[in-house]
Amino acid sequence: MTQNTVSKVGTMVFWTLVLGALVAVIALVTHESLKAGAARGADPGDPKRAQRGRAVYDTHCAVCHGAQLEGQANWGTRLPNGRMPAPPHDASGHTWHHPDAVLFGITKHGLVPGKYAPPGYQSDMPAFGGTLSDDDIWAVLAYIKSRWPGEIQRRQLEIDRNARAPR
């Protein structure tokens, strides 16, 4: 082998390694984002997560959203202060129409006007960022999801996937 061939082979090996590493990183990132809901602990099929989430729910959410996730009475009608009552989190509510990231964001930051609600919107939904850890929030979402029938869980999973798909 001439000096020239050796350096050509060396260059080829180098680029093959770079390409390989790149493919591995892309595969990992894709894989991670696909199972993100489960990895972050919002997997309704994990009884331990759901159980932990239930404790969080009973302590922090039930007072407004109802012990059985049924929401406040007449939740579709504005309160005298012009704000909306707490809606149900069960299958009869609107919660399951949101992707995971939105449910997480609303729970952590509240119904931020201009982001999760129209500009200037006022809401009684508290922001839990200062009270609950991210892990608590994912756990409570796992619990809420675990209370939906299988068909609703599948539809929300679909909504979550679509929200995540690269555009």
Ligand code: HEC
């Ligand atoms: C003080 C009462 C109160 C508590 C406590 C509360 N919420 Fe809410 N929540 C509300 C109200 C009121 C709304 C509806 C806000 C609106 O439309 O203005 C709401 C809305 C939401 C929504 C949006 C639902 C949708 O369909 O868009 C999510 C998600 C939510 N709450 C999650 C939680 C979670 C999780 C907890 C417990 C960690 C919690 N909330 C605790 C009052 C409360």
